[in-house]
Amino acid sequence: MSFHLKILFSILFFFLLISYAVAAQSPVIAQVGEVEISDFELSLQMQRSMPMQVGFHGKVSSDRMAEIRQKNLDELIERAYRVNWARDHEIAVETARIEEAMKPFMRGYSSVDEMKSAVGDDVYASLRAWVYRGLLAQQAEQAYLQGRIDVSDRQVEAYYEENKERFFRPRQFQASHILIKVDPAANEQEREQLHARAQELAARARAGEDFYDLAYFNSDDKRRFVGGDLGTFHEGQTVKAFEDAVIKMQPGEISDPVRTRFGYHIIMLTAVEEARQMRFDEMEDKIRTDLEQKQRDALLETWANELREKYPLKKESVEAAR
Known part of the structure; x- marks a missing residue:
């Protein structure tokens, strides 16, 4: 998650806690075995995923929001199955792991007491329970899988x-390029001017000027910041005109300007590794x-089916949450 998305999640989380600090008791919307799922937990689960769904100025339709809600509720239900299994097998999570997982939510608070004072004991306890159950479900999965996976x-x-046949690697290339971007709406005169500029850069590169510097100061592609380096790519991975030009080149060679839908490319081929x-x-x-x-x-699929048979799900609560 990017820095900005983390900030967005923190903001959403803060307002979520404030809203639930007013209404301390959150309704139960589903129950799996002995594990209840509250509307507060669902809201936490949704707020965790929402920054990945929208940006700062993004909007989510009501239909999409309903899909997100149901998806997150399904995740909580699957988690609850595993929590039941963990309890039956006397699995627990170490306090140190819980404290570590709580740290992101403690930002802005100097202590647990300060956070409890700000959001309320009930909200803090519900948050900690949500975090604990997530860790417990992970630990249950690890315990279930232990010793079961064996590939000889x-x-x-x-x-x-x-x-x-799946492990046959096509021919690979290493190359750098300088892109002179051409606007699709450009007229013929503008295209000719840009083509002339590309020809000039190709001539300068062939005359011995440092390709890295030429790309850095002249290319319209973001790869200019690394001297136009395209890294390694294989046949079929680039646009046809670019690939056709590269296939005809020898390592160390610099191409004439190659026209693609992006503009004019001056290509320097660095290396070729044949298909094998x-x-x-x-x-x-x-x-x-x-x-x-x-x-x-x-x-995990077999385990999930076993858990669904063993621990009853109160479907009435699920329907009410939709």
């Missing part, structure tokens, strides 16, 4: 052999990680 070396090797089959030792770690993730997802 043989499985990894078999997956590589059966999916070799990736070796098993290069892909082993990624394959293992992917297979472990698949196991993890399957286990």
Whole structure:
């Protein structure tokens, strides 16, 4: 989350606490097993995700708000299932972890007592409970998965052999460029002037001027701040005219101006690595990680179904929250 979004969340959170400080008791909107979900918890959950949905001046339609509300309620319900499981298995969260997780909400307060004085004991307790349940659900997941995920070396090797075509890497390039942007609405005379400027820059680069400096002081692309460096890219990753030019070049070569929908590019090709089959030792770690993730997802889906069968959900409360 960016700095500005963190500020926005802090502002929204502050007003949320003030509103609930007036109405200390928040209605229960759903219950899973022995775990109740309050409207206050749902509001906290929504305010946490809202900065990711809108900017400072963004607006959310009523339909979109209803979707966000339901999505966050569903998340709280899934979390409540795990909290029930954690309680049944006598799992607890260390106080130090809770205190660490509470720090973002303590900004502006010198102590817990000062915060309680500002928002009220009930609001503070509800906030801490919301934080605690989130941590408890995480710990329950870790406990459930412990020792269940097991991917053998043989499985990894078999997956590589059966999916070799997926590990064929196309030709890769390293290049830098200078972009002379052309407005789509520009007339022919303006285009000719910009093309002449691009030709001049290409000639200066070929004459030995430092490409980094030429890009930094002349390019209309944000990559100018790194000398026009485009990093590594592969075939099929750039616009066709740009790629066609790069394919014909040799490392160290500087192109004539290349026209794309963005404008004129002066390209300096740095390196080429031909297409090749990736070796098993290069892909082993990624394959293992992917297979472990698949196991993890399957286990969590099975667990979620088991939890839904074991702990009853009061659907009347859910409907009332919509």
